Amino acid sequence: MDRQTPTLSDVARRAGVSYATADRVINNRGGVAEKSARRVRAAIEDLGYVRNVAAANLAQRRTYRFAFVIPEGPNSFFQRLRSILDAACPEMLAARVGLEVVGVAAFDAVALVACLERLGAQKVDGVALVGTDDPRVCAAIDALRAQGVAVLTLVADVQGAQSDGYVGIDNTVAGRTAGRLLLLAHGGREGRVLPILGVATAHDHAERLAGMQQTLAEAGGRVTSAPLIEGRDRHDIVEAELHRRLAEDPGITAIYSAGAGNAGLVRVLEAQGRSRPIVVLHELVGHSRRALETGLVDVVIDQRPEDEIQTALDGLRAIADRREIGPPAPIVPAIYLRENLPPAAERPSDGET
Amino acid sequence: MDRQTPTLSDVARRAGVSYATADRVINNRGGVAEKSARRVRAAIEDLGYVRNVAAANLAQRRTYRFAFVIPEGPNSFFQRLRSILDAACPEMLAARVGLEVVGVAAFDAVALVACLERLGAQKVDGVALVGTDDPRVCAAIDALRAQGVAVLTLVADVQGAQSDGYVGIDNTVAGRTAGRLLLLAHGGREGRVLPILGVATAHDHAERLAGMQQTLAEAGGRVTSAPLIEGRDRHDIVEAELHRRLAEDPGITAIYSAGAGNAGLVRVLEAQGRSRPIVVLHELVGHSRRALETGLVDVVIDQRPEDEIQTALDGLRAIADRREIGPPAPIVPAIYLRENLPPAAERPSDGET
DNA sequence: CAAAAATTGATTGACGTCTATCTTTTCGCC
DNA sequence: GGCGAAAAGATAGACGTCAATCAATTTTTG
Numbered sequence: 001m002d003r004q005t006p007t008l009s010d011v012a013r014r015a016g017v018s019y020a021t022a023d024r025v026i027n028n029r030g031g032v033a034e035k036s037a038r039r040v041r042a043a044i045e046d047l048g049y050v051r052n053v054a055a056a057n058l059a060q061r062r063t064y065r066f067a068f069v070i071p072e073g074p075n076s077f078f079q080r081l082r083s084i085l086d087a088a089c090p091e092m093l094a095a096r097v098g099l100e101v102v103g104v105a106a107f108d109a110v111a112l113v114a115c116l117e118r119l120g121a122q123k124v125d126g127v128a129l130v131g132t133d134d135p136r137v138c139a140a141i142d143a144l145r146a147q148g149v150a151v152l153t154l155v156a157d158v159q160g161a162q163s164d165g166y167v168g169i170d171n172t173v174a175g176r177t178a179g180r181l182l183l184l185a186h187g188g189r190e191g192r193v194l195p196i197l198g199v200a201t202a203h204d205h206a207e208r209l210a211g212m213q214q215t216l217a218e219a220g221g222r223v224t225s226a227p228l229i230e231g232r233d234r235h236d237i238v239e240a241e242l243h244r245r246l247a248e249d250p251g252i253t254a255i256y257s258a259g260a261g262n263a264g265l266v267r268v269l270e271a272q273g274r275s276r277p278i279v280v281l282h283e284l285v286g287h288s289r290r291a292l293e294t295g296l297v298d299v300v301i302d303q304r305p306e307d308e309i310q311t312a313l314d315g316l317r318a319i320a321d322r323r324e325i326g327p328p329a330p331i332v333p334a335i336y337l338r339e340n341l342p343p344a345a346e347r348p349s350d351g352e353t
Numbered sequence: 354m355d356r357q358t359p360t361l362s363d364v365a366r367r368a369g370v371s372y373a374t375a376d377r378v379i380n381n382r383g384g385v386a387e388k389s390a391r392r393v394r395a396a397i398e399d400l401g402y403v404r405n406v407a408a409a410n411l412a413q414r415r416t417y418r419f420a421f422v423i424p425e426g427p428n429s430f431f432q433r434l435r436s437i438l439d440a441a442c443p444e445m446l447a448a449r450v451g452l453e454v455v456g457v458a459a460f461d462a463v464a465l466v467a468c469l470e471r472l473g474a475q476k477v478d479g480v481a482l483v484g485t486d487d488p489r490v491c492a493a494i495d496a497l498r499a500q501g502v503a504v505l506t507l508v509a510d511v512q513g514a515q516s517d518g519y520v521g522i523d524n525t526v527a528g529r530t531a532g533r534l535l536l537l538a539h540g541g542r543e544g545r546v547l548p549i550l551g552v553a554t555a556h557d558h559a560e561r562l563a564g565m566q567q568t569l570a571e572a573g574g575r576v577t578s579a580p581l582i583e584g585r586d587r588h589d590i591v592e593a594e595l596h597r598r599l600a601e602d603p604g605i606t607a608i609y610s611a612g613a614g615n616a617g618l619v620r621v622l623e624a625q626g627r628s629r630p631i632v633v634l635h636e637l638v639g640h641s642r643r644a645l646e647t648g649l650v651d652v653v654i655d656q657r658p659e660d661e662i663q664t665a666l667d668g669l670r671a672i673a674d675r676r677e678i679g680p681p682a683p684i685v686p687a688i689y690l691r692e693n694l695p696p697a698a699e700r701p702s703d704g705e706t
Numbered sequence: 707c708a709a710a711a712a713t714t715g716a717t718t719g720a721c722g723t724c725t726a727t728c729t730t731t732t733c734g735c736c
Numbered sequence: 737g738g739c740g741a742a743a744a745g746a747t748a749g750a751c752g753t754c755a756a757t758c759a760a761t762t763t764t765t766g
Binding site: 004005050052053054055057058061063093095096173174176177179180181184185186187189211215278298299306329330332333334335336337338339340341342343 | 357358403405406407408410411414416446448449526527529530532533534537538539540542564568631651652659682683685686687688689690691692693694695696
């Protein structure tokens, strides 16, 4: 029953070549005649040989060093990312992977570039970074990759950079999802959705908004989008603006917050009392979760950072041991209601969304 | 920068004992004085020693053998489970895990027991099975565990059995989620939800129904639940019954299908034309996906079998390596709309849901 | 105090792969 | 046919752990 899995020696024997030759083939060290290489590959196929990664890593004394570059600041989504990473560290250690979590000032391209250069000098095996759109960042990524470091962009892609992949949601899809939820909640009736953004120039927020509007438009336009609020991710601005807009426009039936600064939004909702508009917002963090639990908010769309980190780690590993593996399954935004909230594992840290 | 991670020899040296003693401690082979054991543990602590699992597995020539016992039949959810497992096989092989996927006639406790006994005799390391409630199954599970085999229940738990854990969603939560979505889609208006079940005695379906009704009731009862259809998971029965009920009760504003047999439901909806009730159903499979894409259905609640399998595999591994690891994060039902569908990876196989 | 038991030490050969070195064979070409 | 280059073979020591054995030491016991 337990005939053991074939080793490279078995492959060599089957192929009628020496171990050394088989080794040259699978590690493509070159200097092998095409004829022999073919026979080795055939033997691998026949026997169903699978390289024993454990033995290989042991022999190479390989310990991966991966770095995650996460923006610093009060943004609680990134705080959540960090705490997920911290939780993953010990587990990764058992698999001989050293994780380094590096904080960099948000939106600071220069600091990010400096950080990437430092990581390159430190000879890490892979880097996952939350992108900031900037040509200098692009260049830094290219430099890292030229050096043989695996580079993934996480949560936010960097336009123009040739990374090894992007792990994150498609913001247009997220926006369209929001749009569908808004339509569903209007149940065929007319309505006006008030969008709240961080900054309209941040392309992730803009994509979400556009996606939402697309879906509304495709549904026939009974639900429309009102002029947006640009909250600059600051809850005080959001609070004041939202308050004003709701007062002056009673036709608002729903609010869609595509970005951060939702603490201010929650405060306004608390003040609204009984009849409040439909509310859809992004990212499940401390206060958005509480708002969902208390019924102040209807829906939270989340990008499931746990999945993103898992996918990023898998991807970095795969590239680092030159394993052929298909592109990772794209991350799809999750929809949370009051009833299907995942258990809150994190310690209740607060901040701005 | 890269001082290497300490080995067990380092630990022994630090503790002032021989390698053999340190080995006896970490593998608790016994025959070590408490005093020495403490010193070894202290040294492990000090150095931050982590056992190199790769080396250990290599030395032990350990290849895990896990079996997944999945009901056979036309049910396309289980077909999906199977195809996910099949896809996971090669990847697992690289990590020296042999996966065996075993089919067993659905709801056949005797066959399931026979299968479990066979697996026990074959010395597998772990088993994940889709439960069938039956005292004989309980006994078989207990027997397996007594034999040292890790046993997880997947998708459906077995009441009364002491397994190593349950990996699957909480059906009450799933039902409550459905209830919330129905409420959201009614937008405060009155309505009557027509529930469709497989068999009312299947406790998973019953739990979903109860959960849904709970949420409706808690919201004040403007949306109520109509008498249910028991479709016995057969699409022809569902089709006929549903047709009749929609015709005789024009007050039906929504349909909630808690079980399988959704192909019949879809046919009725196709015939309905323009104005159809709100529709919420379970499990993202071929036709439910298509129904979502074409707009015949509003929401699909899915238990994310990919996650379930991943969690089950991790759990089985952890138990098999005698690694201490907390209980797995509970699986939470996912909500899919037309816009946030994950890419369809599976080949388009069809069947009943 | 001697004998028995418990504990510790020392050592060794796997496990499957990597890496390196050295030797031998084969091949193409003048 | 002989030369050099390319290809192939042979071999050995690491990597960190496991599992086993046997000897040496300490402790307990009668």
